[in-house]
Amino acid sequence: MTEKTIQEQSIEELYAEASEHKVNVGEVKIHAKRMAGKFRNIKWLASSVWLVFFLGPYLRYGDRQAVLFDIPNRQFHIFGITILPQDLWMLSFILLFFAILLAVVTALAGRVYCGYFCFQTIWTDIFTWIEEKLEGAPAKRRKLEKEKLGLGKIVVKIKKFSLWILISIITGLSFVAWFTDAYDLWQNLFSLQASTVAYFTILLFTAGTFVLAGFLREQTCFWLCPYARIQAVMVDTTSIVPSYDVPRGEKRGRLVKGKDIPEGQGDCIDCGQCVAVCPTGVDIRGGQQEGCITCGLCIDACDAVMEKINKPKGLVRYASWDGIMGKKELPLFKRPRVWLYSAILMVSVIMVIAGLSTMQPLELKILHARQPLFVMQSDGTVQNRYTLKILNKLTHDFPVKISVDGSKFNGLTIIGAEKEVMTHHGTVTAVTIFVKVPNKNLTEKSQPIHFIIKGKTKDGQEYTSKRESMFIGPNK
Template sequence: MGGLWRNIKWLSASVWILFFIAPYLRWGDRQAILFDIPNRQFHILNTTILPQDFWMLSLLLLFFALLLAVSTALAGRIYCGYFCFQTVWTDVFTWLDEKLEGTPPKRRKLDKAKLDFAKFRIKFTKHLIWLLISVLTGISFVAWFYDAFDLWSDIFSLQAGSTAYGTIALFTVGTYVLAGYMREQACFWLCPYARIQGVMVDNTTLVPTYDFKRGEPRGRIVKGQSEDERTTGDCVDCKQCIAVCPTGVDIRHGQQEGCITCGLCIDACDLVMEKLDRPKGLIRYESLDVLEGGENRPLLKRPRVWVYGLIMSAALAGIGYGLSMLDALELKVIHARQPLFVLLSNGSIQNKYTLKVLNKMTKDVPVKITATGPEGLILVDADGITAKHGKVTPRTVFVRVPKSNLKGENTPIIFQVEGEEDGEMFVGTRKSVFIGPKY
């Protein structure tokens, strides 16, 4: 059955195409998006995120958690109905059922029929396609963590490793069973979201709602009866809303745990109303407040929208700040504590530092370290450093300054690291302090 909300469901489900094709997009000589867990590197286009930057991942998870909460507060389980992978894969498997086996009555008839070549061919074709989709789902998931082209090569050459094969097998079985057999039962028995949604919705939440004032009392159509003679509501008790509901909910009994707010009941009811030449919207997206004649509160008058919005904005701002501050080369400077300084025989003051160079590039890079500060500053043991890619390279260096050039006990000093990759120069700086004797 088609309809506005059915089409919207297919349109929203199409975002999952990126799940399958994104791992094959390239950026230079590597995969555009690659979560390289063995090497502890996340590559997103030209940005490489290392474990030191994973605090941004926490903010990203916070943002999506609040996005789920605010979408539920505004429109119920809209994620379940339009974006959830379980819903999307179940829709695809159900669509295959209809194309290969026909409508539900035909499918039931086929299941009861004796096994012959025609039935075997249909069933074999269906389950083969189910299996191929399940295997492709598993491979696509692993490809986000394993170079996609290398993955295919290693799979067929049996070089992929037990972790890759195990993950593919797990997703294959999971997809085949959950989308092929359990389907909406997974929403009832496995997903915790249905249980916690009750604390997220309120009387202002837009959800598929049956207009009981207009629909009741229900009654079948009486042949030859005019609209003026009718004593029943607009609901003709056709039960089409129940038939199309993925979880079998009767929306006329109000909001229930099984409702995933997909809107298919709205399409079914609107089609019946159109055939009966009655106004559409007997079942529609509406809040309980409006349905009962209350005020339709705008979004900006809902406190939770402001609270969620502020927290989400702060999370996005933090992520933006973190990305803007990412450097291909990062430098950390640790001043030695014991001793804080050493007086040399020539009258100079010497400080000891441990420099840690973090190389976020894809290759090992020779780097040059310099320091600026008091006049006469000399940097010792800072030559010949090669920063390993994706790792922290430590080096102990010494800084010497003539005592006469020091103006106080603590003097600012700036370290700088420079490296070059593919003709592009990268620089990282770090402020520190040079410590001398008290005056």
């Protein structure tokens, strides 16, 4: 079978290729034809965002990895921001944001995430690209599969599996590098000093990538991916997805060599190229289907065919079903669903921004002792007991000085805060202090009192945190 482009192939060759592909429909492994085109280029471009996954862990910020999910120490570092378990409420808004984003994108443009960004489809794409380079076009690959195991076949399989395993190992390694210092990880791996968890995770990801992208491929999209199952409820007749222009294409029929499309026949010449290039083996002419990952590759194929037979492009194109059937479509801003999704997206973004902007490297919480609320001292003072909980979100320990704003309390004294307190990074340091105020100076039974902590790191950076509590005395 030929490896020519659609433009170079004759109509007979296209039909022969389609028949050969049809015979193999239902094959366990789909061998999709690869061709150049607009959506193929977009797919490569979109896939390149995954370079961040491989290169991101090597980016430094200050003295540490710019983005580090430090699970053993229960800290996430994102550039200068440290997120501790106390801040994980933000995670729910981040998850909400991505869940709604996925819903809104699916409602508007189908499984566009699957077609252009999903790791499963991208890794599969890279694996099949390697396969094609080593084993040839789909017809050659099918032939090779049926051949008995000989030296030639063994060599080509070894080459292919070696490259697949190499990519799988790099994938596993890159994943782990987000959770531990990437440079240390390499060092520890080569000196066999990395943790068992690291070795196990790399092994797991290597095996997972190798099997999922190399063997299961589109079957993962069909049978394992939960998103494929729920997308049907999100897509409707207004969603813009790769669609076959039924009124224009039907009634489809084969093109006879040297003749034009006969009167009454649609523009679809039933060449099967849209099916041959589909990575999931879908025939888009049957309408939107569960297997369609909206990658647009069938559009490239059909456009090439239309160009070849001098017909306008776009027989298969990104369009809504309403648009294809000539119905009036509501503009985006008039669709209630778009407004609802946008509002939820906006709320989650605002919450995350608010959370990040109010996060402080030093946090203070005050617990006022309840039993007893106050103690009358023999010297005529009223004593309250407080436990200060100081959370140090920096990467190092540093001392802080505790003080109380005593401007409203004449004669206030503090016991337990004479010396600086060493706060330990990534954890809460608890300090108990006593505050005494002469009873005669108290004007109310309960008055607000402010606690302040101030600290200075070795590099001269100053941090302050202030909290209000209550000072309680006898009835007045």
